[in-house]
Amino acid sequence: MKRWMYCVMIACVCTACGANPPASFDPLRAPWDEVLTEASGKTVHLAMWGGSESINAYVDRIVAPRIKQTAGVTIKRVPIDDAKDLVNKLLLEKSERKTTGTIDIVWINGENFRTAKTNGALFGPFAAQLPNVQQHVDVDAPDIAYDFGLATDGYEAPWGKAQFVFIYDQAKIPNPPKSMEQLRTWVRDNPGMFTYPAPPDFNGSAFIRQALYEVAGGHEPFLEQTMDAQQLSGRAQPLWAYLNEIEPFLWRAGKTYPENIGKLDMLYASGEVWMSMGYDPARAANLVKNNTFPKTTRTFVLDKGTLANTHYLAIPFNAPQQTAAMVAINEMLSPELQIAKFDPNNWGEDMALDATTFREQQRAALQRIHRGEATLPTDVLAKHRLPEMRGDLVPVLEEGWKNEVARK
Amino acid sequence: MKWQGSSPLLLLMGAYVCGGIGMAVLESVGAAPLIGTPRWTLDAYVHVLTAEWLVDGMWLTMRIALVSTGIAVGCAVMICMCIGHFALTRTLLLIPLAVPHLVAALLTVWIAGQSGWGARMAHALGIVDHWSDVPILTNDTFGWGIIFAYVWKEVPFIVLFWLPIVVRIREEWVRVARVHGASAWRAWWGVVWPLSWPSLAIGSGIVCVFVIGAIEVPYVLGVTHPASLSVLSFELYRGTLVERPQAIVVALCQMLMCLVVLAIVLFCIWRRGQRHAGW
Numbered sequence: 001m002k003r004w005m006y007c008v009m010i011a012c013v014c015t016a017c018g019a020n021p022p023a024s025f026d027p028l029r030a031p032w033d034e035v036l037t038e039a040s041g042k043t044v045h046l047a048m049w050g051g052s053e054s055i056n057a058y059v060d061r062i063v064a065p066r067i068k069q070t071a072g073v074t075i076k077r078v079p080i081d082d083a084k085d086l087v088n089k090l091l092l093e094k095s096e097r098k099t100t101g102t103i104d105i106v107w108i109n110g111e112n113f114r115t116a117k118t119n120g121a122l123f124g125p126f127a128a129q130l131p132n133v134q135q136h137v138d139v140d141a142p143d144i145a146y147d148f149g150l151a152t153d154g155y156e157a158p159w160g161k162a163q164f165v166f167i168y169d170q171a172k173i174p175n176p177p178k179s180m181e182q183l184r185t186w187v188r189d190n191p192g193m194f195t196y197p198a199p200p201d202f203n204g205s206a207f208i209r210q211a212l213y214e215v216a217g218g219h220e221p222f223l224e225q226t227m228d229a230q231q232l233s234g235r236a237q238p239l240w241a242y243l244n245e246i247e248p249f250l251w252r253a254g255k256t257y258p259e260n261i262g263k264l265d266m267l268y269a270s271g272e273v274w275m276s277m278g279y280d281p282a283r284a285a286n287l288v289k290n291n292t293f294p295k296t297t298r299t300f301v302l303d304k305g306t307l308a309n310t311h312y313l314a315i316p317f318n319a320p321q322q323t324a325a326m327v328a329i330n331e332m333l334s335p336e337l338q339i340a341k342f343d344p345n346n347w348g349e350d351m352a353l354d355a356t357t358f359r360e361q362q363r364a365a366l367q368r369i370h371r372g373e374a375t376l377p378t379d380v381l382a383k384h385r386l387p388e389m390r391g392d393l394v395p396v397l398e399e400g401w402k403n404e405v406a407r408k
Numbered sequence: 409m410k411w412q413g414s415s416p417l418l419l420l421m422g423a424y425v426c427g428g429i430g431m432a433v434l435e436s437v438g439a440a441p442l443i444g445t446p447r448w449t450l451d452a453y454v455h456v457l458t459a460e461w462l463v464d465g466m467w468l469t470m471r472i473a474l475v476s477t478g479i480a481v482g483c484a485v486m487i488c489m490c491i492g493h494f495a496l497t498r499t500l501l502l503i504p505l506a507v508p509h510l511v512a513a514l515l516t517v518w519i520a521g522q523s524g525w526g527a528r529m530a531h532a533l534g535i536v537d538h539w540s541d542v543p544i545l546t547n548d549t550f551g552w553g554i555i556f557a558y559v560w561k562e563v564p565f566i567v568l569f570w571l572p573i574v575v576r577i578r579e580e581w582v583r584v585a586r587v588h589g590a591s592a593w594r595a596w597w598g599v600v601w602p603l604s605w606p607s608l609a610i611g612s613g614i615v616c617v618f619v620i621g622a623i624e625v626p627y628v629l630g631v632t633h634p635a636s637l638s639v640l641s642f643e644l645y646r647g648t649l650v651e652r653p654q655a656i657v658v659a660l661c662q663m664l665m666c667l668v669v670l671a672i673v674l675f676c677i678w679r680r681g682q683r684h685a686g687w
Contacts, residue, residue, distance in 0.1 A: 084646050091442045091649065115649070119443050192540065198632045200647065256547045256631035263628075270523035272539070395648045406633045407461055 027323040028124070032131055035323055040072035042324035047086050048107035050079025051262060054286040058347040062340050067331045073324045078103060082202070083112040090121040090316050101318035104325040108156060109311040110148040111391035116314065117155050123315040123322050125154025130326065132333040133157055136353040143310050144352070148391035149223070156312035157329050158352035160341060163381050164206050164306040167268065167276040167284045167374075171296040176275075178303045180214040180242070187246045193274040195251035195258060195267070198406065199398040203261040203278050208401055209394070210307050212239045213386060218304075222389040229396045236397060240404035247405065257406070269293055279307070281381055282348030285372035289344070297374050301384040308385035310352065335362045344372045350381070429663075436656040442649055452653035456661075464634035466661065472551045472626070472636065473619040473669075476558035481612045483559065484566035489596065492571050501564035509561060513628035516557045520545040546629050553629035554636075562615045569611035573604045606677045613673035617666040637662045 027035050050056060056077065064075040080086055086106055093101055108116065116122050127133050137158060138144060144158050145151060168176050177183040187194045197204030213219040215238045221227065222235075247254030251273050258264040261278055268276040269292050276284075287293040313332065315325045331337060335358050338351040348371050355366060371378075434440040438449040456462050491497045504512070518524050527542040536542055546553035577600050585595040626636035635643070637658055644655035 082646065088646070088649070095442050111648075200643065252544065252547065255549060256633075259627060259630075259632075266517075267523070270521075272521075272523040398647075402461075402633075 025323065027326050028126060028129060032129070035129075036071065036327060039321075039324035039327040042072075042321045043074040043076060044104035044319075044321050044324045044328050045076045045078050045102060046105040046107070046328070047078045047080050047083075047103045049082065050077075051081070051260075052280075052283065052286070053290065054283075054347055058341060062346055063332060063337055066337060067328055071327050071331055073328050073331075075328060083108045087112045087116045087121065090116060090318070091119055093318055094119070094121055099318050100320050101316050102320070103316050104319040104321045105328060106314050106316060107159065107311065108314050109309060110388070111394050113147050113152070113156060113312065113314065114150050114391040116316075117150070117153075121317050122155045123317050123319060123325075124156075126315060126326050126329075127152070127154040127157040130157060130330040130333065132330050132335075132353075136333065136335060136338075136357045138354045141354075143308070143385075143387070147310065147312060148388045148394075149225075150391060152312065156314040157333060158310050159313045159332060160338075160352050161308065161310050161350040162279045163281050163301070163308040163350070163385060164210055164279050165277065165281045165284070165299040165301055165376065165381075167278065167293075167297060167299050169268075169274060169294050169296050170298045171294065172274050176298075176300045178300075180211050180302070184242065184246055187249045190274065191249045192251055192253070194246075194249070195254075195264065195273055196277065197261050197264050198257035198259055199401045200395075201258075201260045203264075204257070205394060205398055206279050206307055207277055208239065208243065208397055209389060210302075211242060212236060212397065213307075214302070214304060215239055215242045219386050219389070222393070223387060225390075227390070227393065229393065232393050232396050233400060236400055239397075240400065243401070243405045244408065265292070279309075280349065282344055282371065282375050285344050285348055285374035288374050289372070293374075299374055299376055301376065301381065303384075305384040305386040307388055308381075309388045335359075339365050339369070342366065342371075343369050344375065348372065348375060350378070432656045432659065436653045436660070438653065442652065452657050456654050456657040461634065461640065462637075462658065462661070465637045465640050465658075466665070468551060468626075468630075468634045469620055469637045469662070469665065472554050472558070473616050473665075475551075476555040476562065476619055477612050477616040479555065480559045480562040480566055480615060481608065483563045484570065484611075485608070487563070487567050488571050488574050492567070492574065498568075498571075501567055503564075504561055505564045505568070507561070508624075509557075509622060510624040510628070512557045512561050513625045516553055516560075516629055517546050520553060520556065522546075547631055549631055549634075551626075551630065554625050557625045557629060558615075558619055562619075566608070566611045566615060569614075570604065570608045573607050574600055577603050606680060609673050609676055613669055616669045620662055620665050620669070637665075 025034075025038055027038065030038070046059070048055075048059070056079070059075070059077050064077070067073050067075055083106060086103065087108070090101065090103075127139075133139065143161070147156065166176065170176075173186075177186045183194075196207040199205040199208055213222065216222075216235050222232070250257075251267065258267060261276075264273070264276050265287065267273045269287070278284075281299060284293060284297050284299050288295060288297050313329045315322055315329070319325050333352065335353060338353050339362060341347045341349055342351050355363060358366070431440065435442070436452050438447045438451070440446060487497065487501075507515070519526050521527070522542050522544060523539050524546075527536070527539040530536045530542060531539055545556070581599050581603070582595045585599045586592075590598060621638060623636075623638040623642050626639050627642070630636060630639060641655045641658035641662065644651045644658060647655075
């Protein structure tokens with residue numbers, strides 16, 4: 001008697017699984033005018049880490065209205081915790097042959113880009129098609145052409161540059177440490193006042209790589225293409241020794257670590273620890289501005305330099321609006337939006353563009369921006385940049401940390 | 409029979425649950441990898457089941473599930489017995505029910521953390537000299553923070569699951585018992601309890617299974633090591649794709665623990681059904 005209900009349900013399930021027909025328009029070959037016409041009126045979903053109020057506000061209040069105005073494309077921000085989750089979802093969708101996904105643009109770099117690109121989960125190569133990449137991006141610069149040691153080959157377009165900095169309160173620490181060696185002494189003299197997020201948190205993982213460079217003989221050996229997981233494990237021994245040595249002097253005597261950067265920031269804001277850190281030189285200034293961090297908060301880099309990387313925008317292989325995604329990315333790389341991004345009132349992050357290609361007026365606008373007391377000057381940051389190691393080696397260190405530090 | 413009315417739902421649910429578990433098992437033995445060629449292997453099982461962190465994680469998960477369910481049931485019984493008939497009680501109990509688990513976990517950090525409101529108040533009142541003297545109640549190795557958050561969230565659930573039955577029995581049977589001269593205490597333990605404990609058992613079984621499976625609270629309030637099975641499987645799941653089969657094995661361990669809990673609850677109820685006619 002209720003047989004018809006089963007039929008209806010099975011029919012529903014079947015239609016839900018069915019694929020939409022592919023679009024015949026090819027944005028990778030069409031002239032840019034046609035791409036613009038095709039994209040107008042479309043809506044794109046931008047998946048990005050949602051943990052920063054100022055970054056979210058920049059996208060919602062500056063980027064989205066402008067792109068709506070200039071290109072007629074609507075941006076919907078989809079907050080995610082980690083691009084890794086999205087890449088895993090894409091791979092799953094690929095294995096299920098789901099040709100129409102839900103996300104059009106993803107904010108990505110490093111090991112996530114490596115996983116996505118090497119498994120064919122990205123659309124492209126599209127970067128060279130974008131007029132703003134052609135005009136304003138130095139595509140041959142090593143820190144743009146290579147993402148954690150992997151050639152981007154146009155499967156992602158650079159959105160900005162980040163650098164690892166330590167965050168401290170100058171009212172409590174007049175002379176912050178300048179090397180990992182000095183940090184060890186400081187931690188020992190100030191028990192309970194330092195900790196780092198537990199890897200695989202992005203920032204915690206960056207901290208142990210930062211430590212690795214200094215305690216295991218400089219960054220050069222770790223950039224070599226011949227380095228493999230086994231060699232790395234061998235060379236990482238001094239790092240585990242260092243981290244285990246400071247562990248008893250960490251917050252909660254190292255019995256637990258903050259599970260992510262948000263927790264560490266919370267501990268720093270409440271004064272429970274005296275240092276925070278992060279892969280965004282402007283985050284401290286932003287958190288000072290909204291009164292989360294004390295006014296006396298400052299940042300520092302190490303004398304031998306800190307990790308730096310470029311982050312990018314990519315388009316999933318099954319993005320429903322690939323054409324509009326290309327147009328939106330092009331707009332996000334426009335000098336106007338990049339200068340706005342550099343402004344600490346919005347985000348305060350380094351541009352992905354080469355400022356020498358700007359018009360006079362744009363350069364003047366750039367000069368007028370003051371990035372706040374807590375952000376180091378651009379030239380100081382630039383002088384202390386160290387390249388990232390290969391993305392596929394990062395999980396080796398994260399796994400090593402779990403076995404050698406957390407579980408001991 | 410009653411359940412036939414919901415059979416389309418059961419069919420769909422069954423297909424998704426069994427299909428999902430089936431896919432997971434296939435992936436865990438390497439037969440259906442997301443990338444690469446299929447290769448039958450039990451590596452993930454060997455790796456996970458021989459690891460010390462799994463044993464530690466199982467102990468922790470069992471401990472927080474049993475202790476928090478036990479305390480929650482105790483509190484719920486006390487509330488139902490003493491103040492269950494006040495309308496205000498029921499209204500107040502709705503507050504924790506409306507709060508998501510993640511928010512409950514964060515509230516616990518803000519209130520009971522070492523630099524939280526509780527510690528600040530204690531400092532302001534002169535009870536402690538410095539916040540570092542406040543005992544560690546969140547992110548502690550035993551899991552008290554996790555247990556506290558769960559008890560706060562689950563007591564209302566159990567009360568609202570159980571109270572309607574208690575109230576109904578009271579109205580219909582307790583009056584009879586009292587007329588026949590039973591004391592309030594005797595009417596409770598002799599009449600209400602035997603008739604209503606199966607639903608309490610089901611309610612606490614649901615809570616226990618939920619605690620074994622849920623991640624938010626142990627993720628925010630736990631320690632890095634030992635981590636609960638839910639945190640371990642989530643971290644493996646988010647790791648590289650090579651680790652995906654291991655994540656599934658940990659999740660299967662969680663499922664096994666849930667099935668054991670359900671089996672115990674159902675066995676108790678079944679045995680009771682053997683002895684008396686049910687309510």
